Amino acid sequence: MSSISIIGVGNMASALADRALAGGNAVEIIGRDPAKAKEVAAGGGATAGTFGTTPAGDLVILAVPYASALPVVAQYGDALAGKVIIDISNTFNADATGLVTPDGTSGAQEIAKAAPASAHVVKAFNTVFGHVLAPGLDVLFAGDDARAKASVSAFIESLGLRPLDAGGLDVARWLEGMGLVMISLASHGVGNFDFSLGFNLSA
Numbered sequence: 774m775s776s777i778s779i780i781g782v783g784n785m786a787s788a789l790a791d792r793a794l795a796g797g798n799a800v801e802i803i804g805r806d807p808a809k810a811k812e813v814a815a816g817g818g819a820t821a822g823t824f825g826t827t828p829a830g831d832l833v834i835l836a837v838p839y840a841s842a843l844p845v846v847a848q849y850g851d852a853l854a855g856k857v858i859i860d861i862s863n864t865f866n867a868d869a870t871g872l873v874t875p876d877g878t879s880g881a882q883e884i885a886k887a888a889p890a891s892a893h894v895v896k897a898f899n900t901v902f903g904h905v906l907a908p909g910l911d912v913l914f915a916g917d918d919a920r921a922k923a924s925v926s927a928f929i930e931s932l933g934l935r936p937l938d939a940g941g942l943d944v945a946r947w948l949e950g951m952g953l954v955m956i957s958l959a960s961h962g963v964g965n966f967d968f969s970l971g972f973n974l975s976a
């Protein structure tokens with residue numbers, strides 16, 4: 774069981790909180806609007822935390838848009854010291870034709886630069902749509918710290934999902950590119966958002 778805090782009270786926050794609670798994890802929901810956080814938390818047995826103060830969880834899921842992620846991490850400052858920060862953001866631009874981050878970096882790496890040195894950022898969940906999040910799906914993750922990755926991997930397993938280690942944080946840009954590909958698939962070959970990315974490991 775993990776102790777997790779989720780910053781954000783939107784679609785991904787709710788979807789992840791539901792699965793995390795079902796998996797027996799302790800869940801804290803944190804929103805800039807305390808009333809919304811209480812409402813989301815009340816749904817399934819989570820607690821509501823206070824935005825900007827030290828999160829209760831060892832794992833902190835940033836469930837805000839990428840444009841807000843850096844300001845939120847800056848606002849938290851040392852309150853995120855020692856935490857494992859799970860960056861779930863997609864970084865494609867408004868018309869999903871490219872990434873907003875410059876070549877050679879990623880949203881996750883920029884978040885890592887903004888976070889306290891003792892925090893560890895792990896990219897995860899950005900290749901899964903929240904509304905299809907269900908047991909059995911594959912969740913790609915990437916990061917540089919082995920212990921942080923092991924704790925995120927165990928957390929993913931606790932949700933009934935299959936963790937797949939994609940490598941170091943320098944791979945995050947390509948995971949973010951996969952998020953863009955998923956949006957493009959939804960408007961081309963698949964035609965809707967009701968799908969998930971899966972890997973056949975016995976082919």
Ligand SMILES: NC(=O)c1ccc[n+]([C@@H]2O[C@H](COP(=O)([O-])OP(=O)(O)OC[C@H]3O[C@@H](n4cnc5c(N)ncnc54)[C@H](OP(=O)(O)O)[C@@H]3O)[C@@H](O)[C@H]2O)c1
Nearest residue numbers: 781782783784785805836837838839841862863899902903
């Ligand atoms: N939706 C998906 O299927 C999906 C899949 C993979 C990855 N993601 C990623 O997951 C993240 C969240 O997506 P979502 O679909 O859950 O978005 P969403 O439903 O729009 O929710 C975004 C949340 O972020 C909060 N927020 C925005 N700016 C903030 C700030 N400056 N300070 C504090 N809170 C702030 C919002 O708070 P308020 O309610 O107060 O406005 C809201 O609770 C994004 O990075 C997205 O790329 C989404």
